Amino acid sequence: MSMVDAKLLWRDWRGGQLNLIITALVLAVMVVTAVSLLADRVERGLNDQISSFLAADLSLQGGVAIPNQYESQANELGLETARVARFRSMVFFGDASHLASVKAVQNTYPLRGQMELSGETQIERLERVEHGPPAGEVWVEPRLLNLLNIKLGDELEVGYSKLRVSRLISKEPDRGSGFSVAGARVMMSYEDLPGSQLVRPGSQIFYQLLLAGSEPQISSFTQWFEQADIAANGEDGVRHHRLQTPDNAEERLSEALQRGRAFLLLSGTIGVLLAGLAMALASHRYATRLTDQVALMKAWGQSSAAIRRSHLMRLLMITVSATVVGMLLGWAAHYLLLQVARELFDAILPAAGWRPWLVAAITGMVCVMGFALPALWHLPAIAPLRVLRRDLPDDLVSQGKRLIIGIAALLALTLWYSGSVVLALMFLSALFALFAICAIIALQILKLVQQFGNWHGSYVRLGLANLWRRRAQTLVQLVGFSITLMLLLVVVGLRTQLIGEWQAQLPDDAPSHFLFNVASDELEPVKTLLAEQEAQAQHWYPMVRGRLVGLNGEPLTRARLSRAGGLSREVSLTQAALLPEANEIVAGQWWDNDSQASEEFQFSMEIDVANELGVGLGDVIEFSIGGLTFAARLTSLRSVDWQNMTPNFFIIFRPGALDKFAPNWITSVRAKPQQQSGPFVQSAPFVNQIIQQYPTAVVIELGAIIKQIRDVIDRVTQGLEMILLLVLACGALVLFAAIGVSFDERLRENAVLRTLGSSRKIVVGALATEFVALGAIAGLIASIGAEIILYFLQLKVFEMTPLWHPELWILGIVSGVVLITTLGLLRSREIITVPPLQSLRQIA
Amino acid sequence: MDQARLTELIIRADAVTKRVSTPDHTLTIVRDVSLQVQAGQSLAIIGPSGAGKSTLLGLLAGLDTPSEGDIWLGKHQITAMNEEGRAAVRAELVGFVFQTFQLLTSLTALENVCLPMELAGDNQARQRATEYLSKVGLAERLGHYPKQLSGGEQQRVAIARAFACRPKVLFADEPTGNLDQGTGQKVSDLLFELNHASDTTLVLVTHEQRLAERCDDIIVINDGQVESRNG
Ligand SMILES: Nc1ncnc2c1ncn2[C@@H]1O[C@H](COP(=O)(O)OP(=O)(O)O)[C@@H](O)[C@H]1O
């Protein structure tokens, strides 16, 4: 690199000619760095989770306590074992309570991987151990300290026992650092489980027997399990347990992972595409400006090779410095994003590897080669004679070729980001299709707008005519801007509208609390307590857990059950005399309670799952509850309004069927609204009384659930919005660059207009009209697109009644107008302020 | 000046013809022109607009190649060279002044003058540039950008830029063409003054008789052909 190159570069930079190219490059690299750092770290977090997901080599698990038979067989084979039980339960400290994710483990846990523990302060060194908490102690997730306002050493009430909080969990081998929306972890010793009395009939508990050993030991246990299973569940021949290997744990994660990755890929690609577009336009302009310089240098005797070398050197300097700056900013952006999303992660995510940095560096290189270089390629070949004859044509790389090179660069990047040819092609074609549709709509609107200008006075007509005259540029600006705005509107819509609508669709008399896990012997005292506190309990439903095992005498296969997602695992079953309020019979008949109960049991099923399962009225289904099986006939199909916020069931039996099983009870409660005191909403008095007197009962405040959901959505959408704002900045660059393309032309036109006596007002008015119209059209297209996308999201993903979003239209159009007009006028201020004479001279 | 210097030829053109082909026919812009210029002398090429003066200048300076005929610049037969070779000869011998000044707008006056010297690897560039800018009377304007200078001032910067490289031959294409009469007069005074002081050979294209008359030789071109010579 010679000093002259550096000087030339510095002078171009000083003159502001490189601003756009560099900014575009910095932004492209920044978006890609931020997005891939984020993806990499989250993926690493999840991978950590996957590789030691089970904290064992194999897990035997199910909703029913694991018979000793399994454990003795494992011991016989020489396998290490650890029992684990997971469930949700209220934990208390004084008046404060939290619905925690409790995990009771034997001391041998974890069999694979390590627990990472810490003391009160995060700064303290992490301690890694390979055992669970001793009896009498609990280890908790740090956030529980804040939630309950406790410190290490305090005694936590878990069920009927008091356990001392001794350590903080920063990582569990089978939880890692994934997303968590569940309650805070409380890990207790398996030995304390009986004393807590948390395990009772009907409790929803997930049992695991963790196993670890050599490969042959594991496979002989697996073989034994396949054959011995039936013997173990002898009575009904139904599997209550299954084996989980680390592999199928991965399957469950991959879908969420892929969705996240697709979004990041989408924003990264759009960002690069827009930045690339801006860079290509800006480079074109830069090349025009360099033409005279190159011709002069050649006249002075510089060889083409020397000039080529000098240009490549300068581009390299630009690429390297912009890439480095982009990476730094990208790192900062990803850091901010993580701060926003921090609460979603259980622990600090593992550091990123080198790949995101490589991705960013290559993105910078490819952007320059694909978007900037083609526009500059012809420069060294400029004829020296051009100093005398400025009308000599430049041997530009044709637009078609440049387009192909640009698309190839984009394709190469997408291919590399996604690692899949099919995905990259699909992705880009979808993106280009979206662009094309937007362009077509934009063109139609432009046509209309231009006609509208025809019957308007002076500057409005002038401005609109300008839009139409330079429609190629106009389209580029419109499409680039409206697509990013559209995505942003979708996210904003998701955040504000969906939650709001969901809340609005709640009935006014919606319950304030759910109360469940109430044992039969607690039912009467709880009812009395509620009545004393003026809390109205709705209907109480007895609930037992069971599964569907047979249909009309044939066994129900797991494949068939998994078609009806709601029935594939253990289901909550109830019995009721009256049709619950949010239910409607659509086929068959609800039982007549007065009539003599027939010999056989009857039940009613929710229509959607019935359809998914492929059963109809009159079918006989066999159920298995706690090892006992019985058959019942399907006598009615119901539709259920799931948004009704009362306990709803897929399957309801005619009273009698469940009598021999010990149920626990569930109801919804309507309590008087509570005063907000300080930062916390005061719990209704009955809540504290119930949870203190009946520690195994669970009370859920609806407000708390809504708040939790809203928190999660808020954080996720804030993260998305931040990424999309970066992409929008790329869109703004396209606007800038496109104005730059016609800048000299505009300068000349406006100078001519001014010398011809047009007032400055007209010039400004025409420009303003142009940008306002541009902004309004971009906003309109963005709103249309966002509304369509939201319509389908509401319908398909969120399964709610689609609503219109007039606020989004206003937001879209207003922000389009404000953004584009501000940026546009900012970029063209020279056109307005330079006196006409000077601008004429400048162009000469 | 001594006899030996006078006989040293620095430019020689033998029967030079330049044809260009347009889509429908071939145009002959320069037809069978022969000329010689001795080192340190000045030659004016005059003729009406469109006569082919600039084309001839470009050929003599090695910016373009003739369709027929031979051209020597210094000791080099540039018609036998490729563009790389001609570029090397230009770098060694040639300087330019243009009708449209051709200053780079993003560079200050000083940087404009420095640039060709910097490209040639001259580490005295700044000093020399300052010196020549003072010679053209712009010592106070070093840091000004072209758009802050008048047309005459811009051309003076261009003249400083040309002479600062100490070319053997200076090619000037209508240097006063874009200036009003008074300014043009001053600029041409400066041009001749520096030319004499630095012993440069000057080839000057102009359509102004008065300017041409200050040169040692004049050839008149019309329709690509030499119409007359005097000197
Ligand atoms: N490469 C070219 N292609 C077509 N016409 C040319 C080309 N070069 C010069 N001409 C034409 O030749 C004529 C002479 O041009 P030029 O040398 O610029 O004249 P002058 O400098 O005397 O005004 C003009 O009519 C010009 O248009």
Ligand SMILES: [Mg+2]
């Ligand atoms: Mg000419």
